[in-house]
Amino acid sequence: MPAHAHGPGFEQVLLQTWEQLHAAAADARAVGLLQAVWPQPEVDAWSTASLGTRDAALFCLQSALFGPELHTLTQCPACGETLESAFDCAQFGGGEASVPVPAALALREQDWEIEFRLPSSNDVMALREAAVDPALAVAALLRRCVLRVRQGEREASADELPTALVAQLEVRMAEHDPLADLRLTLTCPACATAWAAAFDIGGYLWESLDDWAQDLLSEVHQLARAYGWREHDILALTPVRRRFYLDLVQP
Ligand SMILES: [Zn+2]
Incomplete structure (x- = not known):
């Protein structure tokens, strides 16, 4: 997964943030994640940023960590057909790693x-x-x-x-x-009904992060069991080396 490209130090920041925000509500998660990855001089900058500014940054973060493609599963409100769609984060504005001063x-x-x-x-x-x-x-x-x-x-x-x-x-x-x-504009391939579906990038990003964290911890588990190494040492390995050892212990 692309977060690997950022190296083990960055992985630990992400993992720690995931752990700290696990029990938090959706908006607190979104703000906490942005503050951890892109800290601002003003501590409350992300929480006072407009919702659209925050979400543009979340699209940017989703793209940087997990790639630009978003996949959604929706049900057609008219015929119930399940619709799989793909979107690109870039469609929703670039997003910045900093917060513009909110204007009155x-x-x-x-x-x-x-x-x-x-x-x-x-x-x-x-x-x-x-x-x-x-x-x-x-x-x-x-x-x-x-x-x-x-x-x-x-x-x-x-x-x-x-x-x-x-x-x-x-x-x-x-x-x-x-x-x-x-709102995402969707058209049902079965009955041609078009509608606008809400899309929550904060929730989507959290799910991506959750999957990533669980995969990473499962790798730690497998290596700890096979070699008796400590969690700290396994996380300090580069992802490339971790992959190498995992391939050896998974015949
Ligand atoms: Zn339909």
């Missing part, structure tokens, strides 16, 4: 003036921790992301925004952060 954005409509920022992993984690009712999640997210509201000369709060303006704000957020709610 503005929306002006009639006499309303709204300053807002894009939702981040921190926001999503906060809503989960507060066990916010999914029906109220959008309103709660807006309250966190709206920085300032003015109506004419008056300071107002996010709760006062008219429904139409809230909807417009959601659209504006999605426009500024298109990867935050990524």
Whole structure:
């Protein structure tokens, strides 16, 4: 697997991160993984990055560690046919190993003036921790992301925004952060139904990492049993040497 190309030191960083984040929730895993591989000067940079910025970086990481191809299995909503599709990480923007400084954005409509920022992993984690009712999640997210509201000369709060303006704000957020709610366009080969399926790169990357870690630990297990070597020493071997010894003990 391509992570081998990064050498044993990098493997241990990945393995440690996998272990530390094993029990964490999805968003904490995504942020923790990025911080471990691409540490930022500001400790909370990945958790305050917009969801789309974070996910672009996750696509980039998936590609660097496990190759650019993504394989999905989906069921056609019309006829139930199982659909196998392949996508390329490069389709979803390059992604950067660093976080751009998040900018405050503005929306002006009639006499309303709204300053807002894009939702981040921190926001999503906060809503989960507060066990916010999914029906109220959008309103709660807006309250966190709206920085300032003015109506004419008056300071107002996010709760006062008219429904139409809230909807417009959601659209504006999605426009500024298109990867935050990524949809793959799929067409069923059996019945030609086309639909847009959500795709979660964080979950996909975690599964890839999980498979990799289990394979690596199984290699450690086989070598430890065959030679009596310690885990630390086996992990310190280059992947090429480990493969060589494994081939000897697996006739
Ligand atoms: Zn179908």
